[in-house]
Amino acid sequence: MEDTLRDNRCACVEVLPAGERVATYDSACGSGVREQIHHRFYGVNSASVKLSVS
Numbered sequence: 001m002e003d004t005l006r007d008n009r010c011a012c013v014e015v016l017p018a019g020e021r022v023a024t025y026d027s028a029c030g031s032g033v034r035e036q037i038h039h040r041f042y043g044v045n046s047a048s049v050k051l052s053v054s
Helices: none
Strands: 011-018 024-030 049-052
Touching: none
Parallel strands: none
Antiparallel strands: 011 024, 011 049
């Protein structure tokens, strides 16, 4: 994910594996900052992913 604007806000992503109650969060803050997202969830074959700005 990449933060592309100079607006003092962060690009955020929330990953919630199917059947789980706890989500994993990542963010990229600052214009041009890029963060690689990599998570492994064993025994799960789908997840809900939400991208937002905060």
